[in-house]
Amino acid sequence: MRGPYYDRNGIKRGAWSKEEDERLRAYVERYGHSNWRQLPKHAGLSRCGKSCRLRWLNYLSPDVKHGNFSHKEDETIIQLHQQHGNKWSLIAESLPGRSDNQIKNHWHSHLKKHLECNHGAKSEFKMKPDGACKGETTKYFEPENPLLGFDSASSSNISESSPPSYCQLSTVAFGEEIYGEFGDFWTQPFVPENTYNQDYDYYSLNCAADGAEVDEYSSYLLDNAEFL
DNA sequence: AAATGGGTCAACCGCCGGAAG
DNA sequence: GCTTCCGGCGGTTGACCCATT
Numbered sequence: 001m002r003g004p005y006y007d008r009n010g011i012k013r014g015a016w017s018k019e020e021d022e023r024l025r026a027y028v029e030r031y032g033h034s035n036w037r038q039l040p041k042h043a044g045l046s047r048c049g050k051s052c053r054l055r056w057l058n059y060l061s062p063d064v065k066h067g068n069f070s071h072k073e074d075e076t077i078i079q080l081h082q083q084h085g086n087k088w089s090l091i092a093e094s095l096p097g098r099s100d101n102q103i104k105n106h107w108h109s110h111l112k113k114h115l116e117c118n119h120g121a122k123s124e125f126k127m128k129p130d131g132a133c134k135g136e137t138t139k140y141f142e143p144e145n146p147l148l149g150f151d152s153a154s155s156s157n158i159s160e161s162s163p164p165s166y167c168q169l170s171t172v173a174f175g176e177e178i179y180g181e182f183g184d185f186w187t188q189p190f191v192p193e194n195t196y197n198q199d200y201d202y203y204s205l206n207c208a209a210d211g212a213e214v215d216e217y218s219s220y221l222l223d224n225a226e227f228l
Numbered sequence: 229a230a231a232t233g234g235g236t237c238a239a240c241c242g243c244c245g246g247a248a249g
Numbered sequence: 250g251c252t253t254c255c256g257g258c259g260g261t262t263g264a265c266c267c268a269t270t
Contacts, residue, residue: 003263003264013239013240014238014239014240014264015238015239015264016238016239035255036255036256037254037255037256049255049256050240050241050255050256050257051239051240053256053257054238054239054240055238055239057257058238058239059238086259086260087258087259088258088259089257089258089259100257100258100259101237101238101239101259102237104259104260105236105237105238106237108236108237109235109236109237110236
């Protein structure tokens, strides 16, 4: 979080103080927020309207749920991200009490990391030398791990902002196939080197060839997403 | 014990689209 | 049709925290 400071226009920026929070909360609860631009002036805050709006929507609003995301929420986010990509506001509509910012942060700091780290093609570049995601223990594997099922060149074309492809989802499924009886998906080590999995190969091939088949498999995965 | 590096998340930035004049 | 205003959105930043070295 940025420390508080004043910009050249005398507008305060950075972290909100307790007093500012109280002022904003009191004002919005009493008068509402029909005009964010004018609100700080009337509420006696040296903030810009946007900053007030953000603070209210992401933190102060009584509708905002604080605390950890539940597994159910994680599941919902992953499923909706699969459908809509980085449409955080759209995803937030399905998660009462969670702001788009919260969901976005949660995705980047938790969910994406786990998906990539355990199974994604891009994960090879995020692994520590011992092969573990930070804080986890796994075996090292080579960048061109044959288990990934498709080459690094194509995987690198996956844009950060573009919706994940079915191929990416199938890499999530990969762990499921390999660790059919494992307990916790999130904490399972990555696949050991030189392990070949026919099922994965089958589905990775069908990523490009048969969308319907992959759709069906995606549904299966989501229905069986006990690892979440 | 100190230094370092990575993760987290609140907050900012820039852009876009809709409404109003 | 244009300009301006405003709210909303998604990407990015940066300070803090904590684990590791």
